[in-house]
Amino acid sequence: MKYFTFFRALPLIVFLFTTTVNAQPDKLAKEAEQAMLRATKYMVEEVSTNGGYVWYYLPDLSRRWGEMEAYKTMIWTQDAGTVGMGHIFLDAYRATGNEYYYQAAEKAAAALIWGQSDAGGWNYMIDFAGDRSLKKWYSTIGKNGWRLEEFQHYYGNDTFDDDVTSNAARFLLRIYLEKLDPKYKPALDKAINFIIKSQYPLGGWPQRYPLKYDFSKKGHPDYSSFYTFNDDVTWENVNFLIQCYLTLGEERFLDPINRGMNFYVISQHGSGGWGQQYNMAMEPTSARTYEPAALLPSTTFGNAMLLLRFYQYTGDLKYLAHVPDAIRWLEKSCLPEQMTENGRYTHPTFIDVASGKPVFVHRTGSNVNYGYYYVDSIDNKLLSHYGGKTIINIERLKEEYNRISALSTEEATKNSPIKAGNFKEEGLPQNFYQLNRGTSFFTELPADTKVKQVIDALDSHHRWLVKHAMVSNPYIGDGENRTLTDEFASVNAGDKTDTSPFRDPSDQLYISTQEYARNMTLLINYLKSAKEKKPLGKKDMVASGK
Numbered sequence: 245m246k247y248f249t250f251f252r253a254l255p256l257i258v259f260l261f262t263t264t265v266n267a268q269p270d271k272l273a274k275e276a277e278q279a280m281l282r283a284t285k286y287m288v289e290e291v292s293t294n295g296g297y298v299w300y301y302l303p304d305l306s307r308r309w310g311e312m313e314a315y316k317t318m319i320w321t322q323d324a325g326t327v328g329m330g331h332i333f334l335d336a337y338r339a340t341g342n343e344y345y346y347q348a349a350e351k352a353a354a355a356l357i358w359g360q361s362d363a364g365g366w367n368y369m370i371d372f373a374g375d376r377s378l379k380k381w382y383s384t385i386g387k388n389g390w391r392l393e394e395f396q397h398y399y400g401n402d403t404f405d406d407d408v409t410s411n412a413a414r415f416l417l418r419i420y421l422e423k424l425d426p427k428y429k430p431a432l433d434k435a436i437n438f439i440i441k442s443q444y445p446l447g448g449w450p451q452r453y454p455l456k457y458d459f460s461k462k463g464h465p466d467y468s469s470f471y472t473f474n475d476d477v478t479w480e481n482v483n484f485l486i487q488c489y490l491t492l493g494e495e496r497f498l499d500p501i502n503r504g505m506n507f508y509v510i511s512q513h514g515s516g517g518w519g520q521q522y523n524m525a526m527e528p529t530s531a532r533t534y535e536p537a538a539l540l541p542s543t544t545f546g547n548a549m550l551l552l553r554f555y556q557y558t559g560d561l562k563y564l565a566h567v568p569d570a571i572r573w574l575e576k577s578c579l580p581e582q583m584t585e586n587g588r589y590t591h592p593t594f595i596d597v598a599s600g601k602p603v604f605v606h607r608t609g610s611n612v613n614y615g616y617y618y619v620d621s622i623d624n625k626l627l628s629h630y631g632g633k634t635i636i637n638i639e640r641l642k643e644e645y646n647r648i649s650a651l652s653t654e655e656a657t658k659n660s661p662i663k664a665g666n667f668k669e670e671g672l673p674q675n676f677y678q679l680n681r682g683t684s685f686f687t688e689l690p691a692d693t694k695v696k697q698v699i700d701a702l703d704s705h706h707r708w709l710v711k712h713a714m715v716s717n718p719y720i721g722d723g724e725n726r727t728l729t730d731e732f733a734s735v736n737a738g739d740k741t742d743t744s745p746f747r748d749p750s751d752q753l754y755i756s757t758q759e760y761a762r763n764m765t766l767l768i769n770y771l772k773s774a775k776e777k778k779p780l781g782k783k784d785m786v787a788s789g790k
Contacts, residue, residue: 273771275699276699277771283763299757318370328758329348330353330415334680356416363401364438368403368406375400384719388723391534406475407480410439417679473519486501509563510526515569518543541636542636551563556660558663570641578591592604603621605617608729610726610729610731611722611724613723698767714746716746
């Protein structure tokens with residue numbers, strides 16, 4: 245009789261136990277959802293410009309910055325601006341089902357579509373005041389950013405730099421797939437066609453398109469038409485087209501994907517390394533005046549790792565064949581011991597193509613008008629905005645090569661996104677794939693204390709404010725100081741006429757889209773994990789002996 249009573253009471257015991265265990269997480273999850281919505285409403289309704297964003301704002305919105313200072317009529321395309329915010333809104337919509345987030349994403353998409361060029365791509369920024377205002381910005385603020393040479397000239401075309409066009413296109417793909425709303429298909433198709441059309445026959449992409457050649461600087465030819473690896477231009481375009489193939493399923497994507505991957509093979513230098521851009525003769529060449537014609541250990545490491553991935557996509561041994569050459573080149577290109585700064589670095593940023601020796605970039609002067617960059621073999625007074633030394637994990641590359649090359653072709657390609665095969669995952673491809681490369685979903689539930697800390701960090705206006713934002717001197721006119729000083733050799737900005745960004749050392753607070761995205765991501769991950777975490781049920785209790 246006692247046993248009977250105990251087991252009849254067991255469901256109630258289980259219910260009370262699980263209710264007690266899960267009451268606090270449920271309460272915290274509700275608080276997290278409320279905090280997310282309050283913070284988002286502030287960003288959407290108080291901060292955004294026609295649905296778009298820059299990176300930092302003064303709390304009174306009197307000044308704002310993307311990678312450089314922006315007019316009040318401007319938004320930034322590149323992360324962590326409009327595209328990054330749009331991705332976060334869709335992440336929040338997926339996690340909560342709240343239509344407000346989807347509507348916020350739609351506003352971001354509308355802003356991007358407004359700023360999409362006739363050709364189909366995007367520039368770094370969008371100005372709702374139009375071309376007249378944008379030209380004024382380039383001739384004043386942009387022109388005087390000493391270290392940001394990509395902003396010193398008005399091209400009037402689109403860029404692949406910093407994942408600008410490919411990530412904007414990815415966001416349009418994602419919002420189209422979310423509800424298959426046909427209103428996004430024309431802009432998406434336009435962007436896809438732009439990326440395909442701009443690819444060179446050999447498989448690489450230029451930095452900007454349609455091609456322009458009208459900005460030579462200090463004896464350097466206009467680099468924007470060169471084959472470009474820098475900032476993952478080629479890889480991000482290949483990756484986006486693979487995402488299109490997975491979710492849209494059109495065979496037309498396979499040729500540009502394969503040519504893009506093959507470009508990594510044909511561009512490898514005979515020594516085993518890669519440059520970050522190549523001229524039309526397929527020679528490593530210079531770009532910005534602080535980017536000499538050179539081979540780069542960081543580019544070589546990244547490209548070699550991608551070759552391993554391409555082998556897993558295709559099973560074609562050509563992608564494995566010359567990875568050992570890259571490894572040998574990296575091993576012999578290490579810094580001399582006396583240049584490693586007690587083991588802090590392993591390699592120089594740049595290695596001379598002909599001699600195989602390190603080269604280092606420096607600058608002298610006070611501003612863009614009367615300052616310049618130069619190259620030598622001396623490793624002091626290096627640039628702060630473009631590191632002269634780096635760290636390369638050669639052992640990691642070796643381990644990956646050994647692991648993947650030991651697999652059979654069938655084993656290596658079993659998860660290939662371009663290999664013929666039926667879809668075996670849950671649901672449909674349109675909703676299965678995570679297209680936001682910026683989102684990192686935790687495998688474990690974020691700590692309650694951290695979640696509470698993020699919630700409590702919202703101020704009375706529902707803002708996450710930060711110190712030490714990247715800001716700049718206001719535009720006051722072109723530089724006039726002709727002194728060739730080393731005072732600004734290793735800092736981010738020159739004299740007061742330099743509009744390049746630098747980190748504000750004061751305690752001034754700023755609205756930050758990056759901080760918003762970081763905190764939203766943590767709360768989204770918490771909600772996602774909390775919903776997937778199953779309460780301890782009857783069978784679990786009995787089996788565990790509790």
